[in-house]
Amino acid sequence: MTYIAKPPLHHPSLEKNALGFTRRDYEGRISTLCAGCGHDSISAAIIQACFEIDLAPHRLAKFSGIGCSSKTPDYFVSPAHGFNAVHGRMPSVLTGANIASKDLIYLGVSGDGDSASIGLGQFAHAVRRGVNMTYIVENNGVYGLTKGQFSATSDKGSKAKKGAENKDSPIDLVMLALQLGATYVGRSFSGDKTQLVPLIKGALHHKGAAIIDVLSPCVAFNNHVGSTKSFDYVREHNEAVNRLDVISPRAPIRAEYAPGELKEVVQHDGSTLRLRKIEEEYDPSDRNAALGYLARKATEGEIVTGLLYVDPAAHDLHDSLNTVDTPLNKLRDVDLIPPVSALEKINSGLR
Amino acid sequence: MKPIAATNDFVVKFANVNGSGSASANGLFAKVILRMGVPVAARNIFPSNIQGLPTWYEVRVSEEGWLGRRGGVDLMVAMNPQTWDADVKELGAGGYLLYDSSKPLPASKFRDDITVIGAPLTELIAAEFANPRERQLFKNICYVGVLAHLLGFETDVVKQLLTEEFKGKDRLIAPNFRAFDLGRAYAEANLPPIGLKLQRADKVGDRIFAEGNDAAALGAVYGGATFCAWYPITPSTSLAESFQKYCGVLRKDTDGKNKFAIVQAEDEIASIGMVMGAGWAGSRAFTCTSGPGISLMNEFVGFSYYAEIPAVIFDVQRGGPSTGMPTRTQQSDLLLAAYASHGDTKHPLLFPGNPTEAFEFAAQAFDIADFFQTTVFVMLELDIGMQEWLTEPFKWDASRKLNRGKVLTYEQLEAGVPFGRYRDVDGDAVPYRTYPGTHPTKGSYFTRGSSHDKDARYSERGEDYTEGMERLLRKWQTMKAHVPAPIVKKAKKRTPDGVIYFGSTDPAMEEALHTLEKNGVHLDALRVRAFPFSDEVFEFIRDHEQVFVVEQNRDAQLKALLVNEGGVHPARLVSILHYDGTPITARFIAKAITEKLQAGHAAALPEKAK
Numbered sequence: 001m002t003y004i005a006k007p008p009l010h011h012p013s014l015e016k017n018a019l020g021f022t023r024r025d026y027e028g029r030i031s032t033l034c035a036g037c038g039h040d041s042i043s044a045a046i047i048q049a050c051f052e053i054d055l056a057p058h059r060l061a062k063f064s065g066i067g068c069s070s071k072t073p074d075y076f077v078s079p080a081h082g083f084n085a086v087h088g089r090m091p092s093v094l095t096g097a098n099i100a101s102k103d104l105i106y107l108g109v110s111g112d113g114d115s116a117s118i119g120l121g122q123f124a125h126a127v128r129r130g131v132n133m134t135y136i137v138e139n140n141g142v143y144g145l146t147k148g149q150f151s152a153t154s155d156k157g158s159k160a161k162k163g164a165e166n167k168d169s170p171i172d173l174v175m176l177a178l179q180l181g182a183t184y185v186g187r188s189f190s191g192d193k194t195q196l197v198p199l200i201k202g203a204l205h206h207k208g209a210a211i212i213d214v215l216s217p218c219v220a221f222n223n224h225v226g227s228t229k230s231f232d233y234v235r236e237h238n239e240a241v242n243r244l245d246v247i248s249p250r251a252p253i254r255a256e257y258a259p260g261e262l263k264e265v266v267q268h269d270g271s272t273l274r275l276r277k278i279e280e281e282y283d284p285s286d287r288n289a290a291l292g293y294l295a296r297k298a299t300e301g302e303i304v305t306g307l308l309y310v311d312p313a314a315h316d317l318h319d320s321l322n323t324v325d326t327p328l329n330k331l332r333d334v335d336l337i338p339p340v341s342a343l344e345k346i347n348s349g350l351r
Numbered sequence: 352m353k354p355i356a357a358t359n360d361f362v363v364k365f366a367n368v369n370g371s372g373s374a375s376a377n378g379l380f381a382k383v384i385l386r387m388g389v390p391v392a393a394r395n396i397f398p399s400n401i402q403g404l405p406t407w408y409e410v411r412v413s414e415e416g417w418l419g420r421r422g423g424v425d426l427m428v429a430m431n432p433q434t435w436d437a438d439v440k441e442l443g444a445g446g447y448l449l450y451d452s453s454k455p456l457p458a459s460k461f462r463d464d465i466t467v468i469g470a471p472l473t474e475l476i477a478a479e480f481a482n483p484r485e486r487q488l489f490k491n492i493c494y495v496g497v498l499a500h501l502l503g504f505e506t507d508v509v510k511q512l513l514t515e516e517f518k519g520k521d522r523l524i525a526p527n528f529r530a531f532d533l534g535r536a537y538a539e540a541n542l543p544p545i546g547l548k549l550q551r552a553d554k555v556g557d558r559i560f561a562e563g564n565d566a567a568a569l570g571a572v573y574g575g576a577t578f579c580a581w582y583p584i585t586p587s588t589s590l591a592e593s594f595q596k597y598c599g600v601l602r603k604d605t606d607g608k609n610k611f612a613i614v615q616a617e618d619e620i621a622s623i624g625m626v627m628g629a630g631w632a633g634s635r636a637f638t639c640t641s642g643p644g645i646s647l648m649n650e651f652v653g654f655s656y657y658a659e660i661p662a663v664i665f666d667v668q669r670g671g672p673s674t675g676m677p678t679r680t681q682q683s684d685l686l687l688a689a690y691a692s693h694g695d696t697k698h699p700l701l702f703p704g705n706p707t708e709a710f711e712f713a714a715q716a717f718d719i720a721d722f723f724q725t726t727v728f729v730m731l732e733l734d735i736g737m738q739e740w741l742t743e744p745f746k747w748d749a750s751r752k753l754n755r756g757k758v759l760t761y762e763q764l765e766a767g768v769p770f771g772r773y774r775d776v777d778g779d780a781v782p783y784r785t786y787p788g789t790h791p792t793k794g795s796y797f798t799r800g801s802s803h804d805k806d807a808r809y810s811e812r813g814e815d816y817t818e819g820m821e822r823l824l825r826k827w828q829t830m831k832a833h834v835p836a837p838i839v840k841k842a843k844k845r846t847p848d849g850v851i852y853f854g855s856t857d858p859a860m861e862e863a864l865h866t867l868e869k870n871g872v873h874l875d876a877l878r879v880r881a882f883p884f885s886d887e888v889f890e891f892i893r894d895h896e897q898v899f900v901v902e903q904n905r906d907a908q909l910k911a912l913l914v915n916e917g918g919v920h921p922a923r924l925v926s927i928l929h930y931d932g933t934p935i936t937a938r939f940i941a942k943a944i945t946e947k948l949q950a951g952h953a954a955a956l957p958e959k960a961k
Contacts, residue, residue: 058787058795073797079792081787083797085624085654086650086651086654091621092620092621092628096626096630097632099614099629100629100632101786103788122617321609321613323609323611324604328611329577329629329634336575336610336753337575337747339749342600347744
């Protein structure tokens with residue numbers, strides 16, 4: 001971490017987005033994480049993504065649970081309200097806020113302990129319900145804040161810093177999210193910003209449950225030889241299936257690539273996901289094929305990254321709940337309190 | 352033994368098998384009496400089971416208007432062979448036993464000191480109905496017919512109620528009439544009159560017959576709740592179901608969309624988590640549960656206390672500990688709710704004493720939660736929540752506004768009103784908050800359960816921490832004047848003795864006080880309706896030498912709260928405890944207080960203690 005705050009003044013030549021905000025307007029407090037922590041790169045990617053999609057910073061609502069990852073919402077987009085919940089329960093809090101105020105963009109940040117161990121149930125059910133959110137798991141395979149215990153995403157055979165070997169099977173949150181019906185699923189690496197930023201942008205534009213598993217090596221407790229979540233290991237085994245560009249609804253779409261090379265997917269809000277294939281056989285619109293591909297690659301020890309699945313026409317929880325267009329937290333007394341006559345009618349039905 | 356003779360003052364108990372469709376026939380029986388202007392207190396006594404186990408329905412008929420459980424049975428309708436022996440035994444001497452005489456029973460199955468009334472219900476119904484399910488259902492209506500003749504029900508009232516009951520399913524009306532007439536005609540032709548009689552009176556007034564859970568759900572609708580997250584658990588489930596029912600009628604937009612949301616969560620932790628999220632974002636949200644659910648919700652309740660997030664929890668109390676007695680009533684979650692979660696916490700509790708108050712307190716709970724930005728518990732009990740009570744009609748003042756508390760708007764922030772999330776601006780220790788998304792550059796903050804300073808910044812400085820914790824304590828003091836005040840009933844004569852009670856004990860206590868007074872025992876009475884206790888509660892204790900505290904739990908939890916919060920000497924509070932899972936009775940209270948008084952006055956105790 002650093003103790004030196006950047007000056008609040010912006011250089012006049014700083015690039016501005018369509019709303020007139022600079023990248024600095026999306027920053028947060030100074031991070032207290034370890035120098036070189038993958039999580040800080042993810043915070044930077046979130047800042048970049050929000051800036052690039054012209055999101056008014058206060059229209060974002062940030063949520064997290066407990067752990068190193070869950071500290072990070074304080075370190076990006078300060079003009080947004082943030083909610084640091086209890087351990088493993090961020091998904092329910094985000095769900096409740098989303099139900100109350102459907103007009104905001106919801107971002108949940110969690111870790112592998114928070115989402116795959118204590119919070120596995122809430123992770124699963126938020127995905128099942130199709131809560132309209134971007135859910136980023138900052139996955140380092142280790143409990144950093146309590147100094148180095150294995151987490152549930154640690155690979156079998158992975159070694160702890162002091163040499164202990166993990167005997168338990170890992171939980172793959174990407175596979176789980178696919179099985180549970182997530183409608184936007186990606187995996188990336190904190191060290192690959194060019195891949196990560198568009199994935200986050202596409203997720204923020206997505207209507208429905210968007211899950212991004214980001215491998216984010218822990219420099220303090222899980223970056224050694226023998227760990228399968230170290231920088232070196234992830235770099236060596238990273239197999240990207242595609243490259244993504246995200247074009248916001250207002251931006252003009254220019255054809256820069258030869259036909260056939262690109263797949264374009266238009267999402268609910270008019271944003272376009274432009275996918276360039278790297279792996280020829282991979283089809284991110286086929287949930288079952290994606291599951292099979294991921295399972296095969298996992299047995300080979302490869303880490304598949306990219307946009308792994310997307311359903312651009314997904315429904316969300318509010319569709320299921322059939323809520324009014326006005327956010328529930330903006331309904332007035334007159335919308336909420338039934339007339340006295342209705343009560344009198346109920347009384348007479350009870351006599 | 353002389354058969355009991357009583358008019359408009361007796362207890363009828365129905366022994367049935369659950370899942371046999373007896374509930375609607377028994378409910379009809381109670382409603383006929385109400386329509387004839389005579390108050391009833393009716394209680395279902397049911398197992399934690401869907402089909403096949405014993406269930407009872409007890410109806411106390413009381414022209415005097417006593418609505419607590421009386422104790423004792425004058426007329427047993429014994430329809431369950433499994434419980435026959437116990438049911439026959441429970442009947443008081445001189446009582447009446449109505450049974451299905453289709454199959455002969457040996458004399459040893461009866462008693463000499465009761466009047467046995469046999470009616471061949473199965474035979475009567477089998478002669479008219481072929482379908483087995485119909486036979487089962489109509490047997491119930493048939494015994495209502497027998498009872499209607501024996502007790503003197505007005506047939507028009509019965510038929511009117513059946514017609515209302517089956518409105519929309521009109522083809523069911525005629526066979527129900529038929530089954531009723533079969534029983535009534537049989538009794539008229541074959542059975543001698545009995546000593547119990549119902550006589551039309553005018554003692555019901557405009558009161559309604561309502562369940563507390565249903566009332567609380569309706570109160571939540573009027574109180575502006577827009578979101579319910581819940582997990583099924585007896586005895587609270589019907590609260591969420593009623594919320595759904597009422598919202599479906601009262602909260603639909605013109606285009607059929609919902610001005611509410613209900614989510615059946617994966618567990619109680621997720622339920623309260625969702626309520627936290629919604630309350631934080633400015634929607635009135637609640638969950639409904641029972642003791643085991645509160646145990647699970649503890650961590651979030653502490654979060655709500657410390658991060659100051661409004662929430663309402665309806666705790667429909669059942670018998671604990673652990674799974675305990677899910678279908679029996681108790682008042683045993685007070686300490687659990689009052690001090691829920693780790694660290695120094697305390698939470699407001701509201702104690703409705705009947706379904707009317709369940710409606711009122713439910714609505715009020717949302718105002719208190721929003722204003723004080725904390726979790727409010729509405730402490731229902733199975734006996735109020737799942738039983739129909741004769742209670743005052745629900746009332747709502749058309750001019751009433753929802754009190755959203757201290758929320759800064761865009762306009763206020765834009766005008767430069769300073770904002771610090773946990774600052775005590777008004778001197779009442781209640782801070783201002785903002786909803787997410789209010790203003791592009793002002794009013795955002797980071798909510799956390801970790802220690803924070805008055806501007807919501809992470810801080811581990813001791814001064815920041817204690818400043819926050821002390822403000823929370825001052826907020827607690829402010830709250831005293833905003834929760835429902837206690838109700839005091841003075842004795843007719845000056846007395847050194849008082850009694851404190853709460854919740855569903857109310858009707859039994861009212862009757863017990865009447866009985867005691869007739870016996871020359873005078874007690875001033877105070878019904879506690881909320882925690883934190885107002886000063887009036889401690890003044891009441893101070894003004895009496897000895898105060899009985901009547902509770903439906905083993906460990907004297909209300910007493911513990913009174914001692915802990917008011918510095919009351921424990922010896923001045925004498926516990927009367929009833930906790931077998933059945934509702935407390937006036938007979939129990941009167942007997943226990945009389946015995947304690949005869950055993951000697953406790954007035955000297957505080958002196959001894961000094």
